[in-house]
Amino acid sequence: MNALQSIGTGLGMALFGWLLQTTISGVTRKVIARIQKRRGPVWYQNFRDIMKLLNKRSVTHGWAFDFGLLVALAGAIGTAMFMPVAGIVAFKGFDNFFMIIYLAALGVFGRALSSGSSGNPLATIGVMRGLTQNIGYKVPYMLLVIALISYYRTSSISEIVELQRVSGWSVLVMPLGFVVAFISLHGMLGKKPFDTYLAPAEIASGPLVEYGGKQLGILMIAHELSVFIEVSLFVNLFLGGGATLPEFLLKYAFIYILSSSLGAVMGRFRIEQVVRFYYKVPIALTIVQILMLAVMRGGVR
Amino acid sequence: MQMNPVLTIALPLILAFTKIMYRRIANLFLVLGSLLNVLVVFFIKEGQYLMGGYAPPFGIVLQVDAYALYSLLVLNVLFAALTILVTKKAENLTSSSLIALAALNGLILTGDLFNLFVFLEIAAIAAIIIASSSKRYHHAFHYMVASIIGSTFYLLGLILLYKQYGTLNMAKMHELMLASPGGSSVAVILIFVGLAVEVKLMPFSGWVKGVLKNADEWIGPMIGAIYGGAMMIVMGRLFTDVFVVSPKVTLLLSILALVTLVGGEAAAYDSEKMREILLYSGVAQSGLEILLILNGYAALSFILILSNMMAKYVMFLLSGYIVNAAGTDVLGDLKGLFRSNPFLGFAFTAAGLSLAGLPLFVGFFIKLNILYNLMMSHSYWLPAIILITSLVEGIYMLRMILGLWQTGLEVQETGIQIISPSNIKTKYAVHAITLILSLAMVVFGLMPDYALDLAQKARGNAVADKPAMMIGMKGGPGQ
Amino acid sequence: MMELLSLSLLFLGMYGLITKHHVLKMIVSMNVMEIGLNLFITSLGYQESHLAPILSSKFPSSALNFVDPLPQSLVLTSIVIGVGTTAVALAFAKKIYMDYGTLDLEKIEGRL
């Protein structure tokens, strides 16, 4: 059965994404430890954390608290199933950028719903900050991607990857845009200085404040998956994806570790600093980039 | 059976003077007289009626055409209805009311310019006496000064015309003016100003505020609706059937009318009191009517005058009752008034919406046809101005109506009964009359063709009439 | 000449109406205005060396050497009406005085 095969591939992709990202998270923790002159945990530390959490008995604040989590994880898994990696696409022709963004947003919404229903105002404040930040980086990011889509005349990620193989990576098409997209990615990943919405010392890890045990475990799985989606989307869109798996993995690891390392040496912005930065710099750069494209190439076709 | 139209003038006059002998049944005289008049109007046939046996250019003649007849009918019916409703108020004014009726009928019927002046003066004096029944004599005095200046101007203009053309008969005058149009403009302007004082055109209408802002259910409909309508009909008669106005004068006077339209609507928008809103909107409407008359849309202006008269009549009547019951006409204090008087509220609403020109009411089709015809002949700016003023009018009209229906959360229903329950007879009469009038507006709003046809027929042969293309429910041109 | 004189009388009355706030003075002004108007009307009908329009044994036919009789009859009507309005105006003046204790309209308005 073709359909079953596709679904199998999709599930495999999701599983692969989770394994990959959880591993790389562990590795990154080690890298960061090195940066800070520490030894750091073992590379599989994140697996241990997740398993521990899943075996812990915690509290729930009502059905929406759990339901939101399930939506979050389902959204992440569902999105990951569509993600093309190194030429492998589960559902050919449907790996649409807008669909991926919106399905991923469903996961985000599920998370917000869950933490909002915990009744803790710190969680609500955290979500508020996250959403506020969200506008700042998503708008330029999506604008850039729309420029790309308009350039390549397709919104299918795998086709964009294919086209990049022919005409060079998108980073060459829009170098400034790449910088913007990287800043956006940095915010999406919630690395410092843009982890204002978590801010453990300030609002007690914000949206996560009420989670423990399996809820936190599920949330971590969903988080790893969404990081996988974000980073591989970035790699696919701007760095030409990868013809082979190692190439892809290399780019993936490079981007993620770069972002995390940058985060390791920076302090945290206050929320108004985030707003001041994000609502000016990336948007301005994006506009410059699009104008540049328009001038240099006679407009994005 | 056929009756002489002079009866509509003579009958009230006779009753007015015989009444002095029967002071105790004065009311009966008034009611009977006005009802008799209605009856007489039904039996009048169109035609020319000579007075005293002299042929038209020399003797006085009564000109009964469809225009006069329909106006007469509406006027007398409204007047009779008013006398039935407010007999108590009119107790001491029986004579002047009957004289007013006679004078108004005369105004509409007469075919002689000087005779018209006489009726004008009589009507004005009667109106002033009616207006003075509110015991605010300095306002009545104001009215008097204005109307005397007006009639002086009228007479001055008239005599200048006479000097030039040597006749006072309308038909003859028209012929002569057509033959030699030059040089009569000053006289025409003077006559226009003289009548404009009565029809509340704006720079001349300083008296209106004093008289109508304190109007009760007797003065309001009388001065605000019936007098205004009758005077406007006279205006229509003079400026479409009689005078040949030069384009320059038409332009000048049209500007005046436009200023009235805009200024009146703005003033009404600024007001917070019910009667002030009504009186300013009446001023604005008269601007529109004069605009149409001057530019030769006789049929449209005719039907607009009649429908405005009816709507204003209902609204002034009810506002008078409201002030009686509530002691105030500040809109803010009257919230939710119609909740306890839904039928009167319905009548008021229908009249207001018709005045504002909303569909389902007759006012809409009239306004539609006005705009359509203006657009057919002019450029787009005049309809645009009319639409903008209509917008302002719609807003304040609905603000008023909604304010009267709507109860505040903190302000509970006023619970005021517009008509005191003890006065059952009045109650049913008011309900019946206002409801009939407002239903008429709805019916004509649904089937406007009949009314439009009648107006077309009445004014279609008017001399200055531009042939109007009427859009009714049957469909308009191009259908 | 006569026309201009009578017209100036009319304007005088008008001037009075515009400038005066006293009820009685305004009534007087109105009367002056009316008289001016009446004179004007009569003067329009007047023709040099024409006779009064009265049919008598001396002038038995309505020949053309009469002055125009119509303005004179108009003036008659006008005078009657003027008398009537003056009477009503005076009645108002009395009422106003009874109500407000003054005949100065400006003061009355100021009081309201």
Next chain:
Amino acid sequence: MPKKERPSRFHPVSHTMQTVEVPTEKISPQEQAEAWEKIAHYFRANSLWMLNYCTGCCAIELPLVMTSQYDMERLGMMPMATPRQADILLVTGYASLKTLRRLIYTYEQMGTPKYVVAFGPCAVNGGIYHDAYAVLNRLDLYLPVDLYIAGCMPKPEAVMNGFKRLIELIESGQATGWKDYERRFDWYKSNQLEAVGEVYIHDEFHE
């Protein structure tokens, strides 16, 4: 699990707790569950998230333990922001009337399994503050302490050593203070009540 005899309130608990035997009964589903528990113990032991409740001066030693010199992250330990996420409650010093209430509140908000680590002598018997009017001398009357770390203050080496010991205890399934708290809930509650009165205070400042 067999009901192990608990010492009375006058005997310190902590010493005996370290010698608890793992019961070995063989019923199939339970056995399966226990096998699973053993795996779970492994994960628990190697991913310890802690909430340091800095009641006293011993907390000053923790930064050293966390940062590059001793780097407790290599043991999988991390500081956490809220009790919901945490596994260990670090009581770094004496417990006073005011802090004990918060300690209990925080402890009860943690998900199970959870462990309490007490620092210094103050948690054992009040230490140098033993006669202060507001200091409660014995922590284990109110909360089940799984591990004491000696020293006033304990040196970072001692702290690291203690953590290692805790990991061993957890891995062998001996750190069962939380079960004890559940089992003898009434006993703990009565002690708490006796010491601080109402735990969840209702007064004008908190309503």
Next chain:
Amino acid sequence: MNIIHLILGLFLAGIAAYGIGRLKPAAASWLTLAASWAALLILFLGGDTLAGGNAWGLLAFKMTPLGWFFSMTLLFVYSTNTFFNLSVPAAPTRQAAYPMLYLISLASTIGVFSAENWLALFIFWEIVLWSSTFMIGFGKPGRGSIIYFGMSLLGSFMMLFAILVMGTAYQTFEVKGALMAAAQSPGPALLVFLLMLFSAMVKLGITPFHIWMPEAYHEAPDHFAPVLAGGLSKLGAFTALMVTSFLPASTLMAQPWQVRGLPLLTYILLTVSAVSIVIGTLMAIKQEDAKKLLAYSSVANSGYIMIGMLMGTPMSVSGALVHLLAHALATTVTFMVMAAVARQTGTTRMDELGGLLHRMPITFLAFLTAILSLVGLPPMLGFVSKWLILQSLASQGLFLVAAAAIFGSIGSLLYAFRILSTVFLGQLKPKHRQVREAPAVLLIPLLLLSGVTLVLGIYPYGLVQYTAKIENSLGFADTVQITGLSIQGNNGNLNALLIMGAFAIGFLIALGIFLKAPKSRKVDLMDTYTGGEFIYSPELYSYSTNFFAPLERVYAGLPEISRLYEALANRVRDLGTLVQYLFFSPLPSRTALLISVVTILLIWGEAI
């Protein structure tokens, strides 16, 4: 049965409802329910081939696919909302007129959508306007109904002007014919196009004309706001779509200025719609009242509809139509939920609510569905439409507009979360401890509407197919394509069923993990992390006022457009005061002066 019978029947039912309502208010509500559902059934069974008819010359009707689509949408909104009419507290205020106005406005909307003649359309349009104004008047006191009426009247008069221009210039009032004639011989066609579009924008609430929306929605009775928001604003889309498709700007503008293949005018209008999205979003984020927030979200969503229609490609028009339906359904549900909340708690202010999820779970679920659809997340219908619109934007390369659309899309997440979190999530206020779930009669429409949103979101193919049919009837050369289960976009395909499937698989996995892991302990809402502090006041332990403060600070200085209108109204007032002062002095001498001066001026003016 033809359309005339339908409209006439509804009118008569309305009048009957008034009579019955005077005697027994509940019976009148049942009558509205029966009448509107019957109408829905008739229209549904009749389909878009339902016989038209000709009552009088002017009132001729003919059902078109477009009209049917709109009628069905509005009828569905109206008829589901009748359940809410049932719950109106009857006694204290005499609202016998309400069922009458309700049915009259319903009948008139059908009239608008099936009229063959612009004048008939206008007549019905105006009847809808004043009847709905009166219905708003039944709600809270305030200026909302007047602002609604004033703005709508402005729109109507612009439309009337355009109609009359068409009537005079092309000698026809026929809906399609007049526009076609304008397209054939552009004389005043540009004027017609702009005025028609402006009037539609007023109704839709596009930016410079949107000020009525928050006020009217806020003040409308809770049981009428759903219709107002979900139904009546869609009237504007109807005329706008007809104008843009029969009289496309591309044929009007022969001028050389083009932006990205679109005429400059279209581009400007697109930008206006984009501004509408941005302003609607920003203002929605700022509101403290739930109904006002939703109103501004309507402003933003109308921008999407307008953009879709203005771009005029098959996909964008299809997106606009689907978005219209999605927004109608979703916003109706949200306002209904607010009505239910207001009914149970007595307020719609967000800072007074919270935690209602635990008291009104079913309402919450319906609300969640709707809000997801508003935000445009799968698997709801709103996603399909936003996907279509964004696709067309991307393929046109309209970056400015696209930026606004994206901003609105992400911003909607903000206000959606705000309303969700402050009304349903967070701490339950002690005074709402006793609040119960809304009665079943209110839950029926909620579940019905949100169910349709969900089902159409998962299986939108029939709907999109129908929009293709509409496009055919509007004379589009090609239409949106569907092959099998995928909607073919310009640069990508959409398979809603597949997305739902992937999501469902993910959900099953998540559920598996969740169930396998140890069971959680249920704790009270106040048992949360407080930093060890003891807090017992749920009112204080919630975050709802000034929610997005850091963001709001960024645009605190944004000027409000309503000020412009206020200034305008004040100028009219000033003019009125001036007129009153100049021309209506109480002194007779002033009148005498005016008369003489103006007369002299007139004579002088005549002389020169």
